[in-house]
Amino acid sequence: MKETMVIAEHLTRSIEDQAAAVGNGDVTAEELASAVRGEIEGAESRIAAWVHLSTETMNEARERDRDRDYGALPLRGISVGVKDLIDVAGIPTRAGSSTTSADPVLADAPCVARLRELGAVVQGKTVTTEFGYFAPGPTRNPFAIDHTxxxxxxGSAAAVGAGTLPLALGTQTAGSLTRPASFCGAAGVVFAHGTTDLAGVCGLSESLDSLGMLTRTVSDLAYVYSSFTGRELQPSSTDSTGTVFVWDGTALGDIEPPMARLIEQSPTLLREAGRATARLEWDDQVRELARDHLTVMAHEAAITLDAVYNQHSRTLSDPLRQLIDDGRNTSEGDRDTALDRRERARTQLVDRIGRSIIVGPAALGPAPAGLAATGSPVLSRPWQLLGAPVVTVPGARTVAGLPLGLQLIGHPGHEGELFDVAIALEAALRALPPVQD
Incomplete structure (x- = not known):
């Protein structure tokens, strides 16, 4: 085995460089996986990001090292954590609930199988809230452990944000990935709805559920996204004005001062990166989309969790019971009307801005103090209903050292443009001084 410090140096490099080092023989997959496990175990008592660490990780890494074809894979030796709503063979999927089976599942979800095909090594399962809704698990924010x-x-966001893990899988139904990425200083992508296979994923709302990924930087995110989808990310000028539209989020909530100041600075940062900007004037539609998102989610969650509710209602959290009760009182016609309005809104948005990117706050502010709640997802609701691909861009910090993220909202099939803007914006955010409260 190589010197521990030499191996640890590889962990600070980009995902692409780490994978290349394994392919070149500079480090083995086992050495890299072992070093990551050490980082995880060193931080776990502080941040509690994991619900299950796999006992098979090192065996899997050794098998990769013995595979002659392994060196050609783009994620060779890269460790991944999997949100505990997603099936990993040999590990239970508990979905943050005591009502689910403790028996190991038999097969990987397709998204996990795809990452393994690309050479990734599964470290285990990360903490999720109860069925992907509001009731929190034990995880703490790596930047301030008394904050959500x-x-x-x-768990996926905390593990990546803490620097213990290069890659994690997550999901989003409202703001389930965008918000924690912002709070924990991670880069995150929510795939456009319907573009990935969600078999083996414990969902909440079939019209809203999307796969997501988290990494430390947007460049890492773009590399993994391209590898996962098999598509080269090329910015396209088709239907794009080249203008980034700035959305301040105030139509949906009270934006806290640090985030408001960051949004105020974003046009200047984007112009310095060579992008024209304009204000997005679409507040009435955004409000309606946010309301319709709640309608769709409640109705479909009540269907998805009907059996769980009937058998275990007393053990469910109050917020989840309320969501299901609301959904049972929401008709299928109400849901369908909301989805019809979504289709009209998609057309209206393209008519207004073409395929241009939107930038806005990823959350109302930095991570709130306390662990009893997870913060508001309201700023993600309209875009999640639209099924848009979204990238959370990290890099900014408050004076207190808490991360602030911006979300970039794109259009399905135009992810190259989305990542191009995100990479430039991240560089600008990382160069900023702390944002004043």
């Missing part, structure tokens, strides 16, 4: 990490992809 957000939810529901709590």
């Amino acid at each position: 990490p957000g939810g529901s992809s709590s």
